[in-house]
Amino acid sequence: MTAKWVxxxxxxxxxxxxxxxxxxxxxxxxxxxxxxxxxxxxxxWVKIPGDSDGNCGIAPNTYAGQFDPAIAIRLINGT
Known part of the structure; x- marks a missing residue:
């Protein structure tokens, strides 16, 4: 059997x-x-672009799973 993945x-x-x-x-x-x-x-897209991983990185004040438009915009712009 050949390995498969997503x-x-x-x-x-x-x-x-x-x-x-x-x-x-x-x-x-x-x-x-x-x-x-x-x-x-x-x-x-396992995770909705813009959903935070937690209070860290570019979103230190955004809880895990909370949508943040600033994160989404950064993902669009690649910043």
């Missing part, structure tokens, strides 16, 4: 900088789709 592209448009909690410089990635090449079954 990729969360909700904020991987600029790759990773090694941080996971509201990191700066992220960008919205590809929209959800079936397939994606290799063993990728689907590309998904």
């Amino acid at each position: 990729i969360d592209t909700s904020r991987n448009g600029n790759g990773s900088n090694g941080e996971w909690c509201n990191p700066a410089g992220r960008k919205i990635g590809m929209t959800a789709q079936v397939g994606g090449g290799g063993g990728t079954e689907m590309l998904l």
Whole structure:
């Protein structure tokens, strides 16, 4: 059996900088789709772009799971 996986592209448009909690410089990635090449079954936005990871990174005053328009705008602009 060949391994299969899904990729969360909700904020991987600029790759990773090694941080996971509201990191700066992220960008919205590809929209959800079936397939994606290799063993990728689907590309998904697992997390709503703009939802905070917690009180950290670019959103130190935004609770986990709370939508913050400033985070969403940064993901659109890649800042």
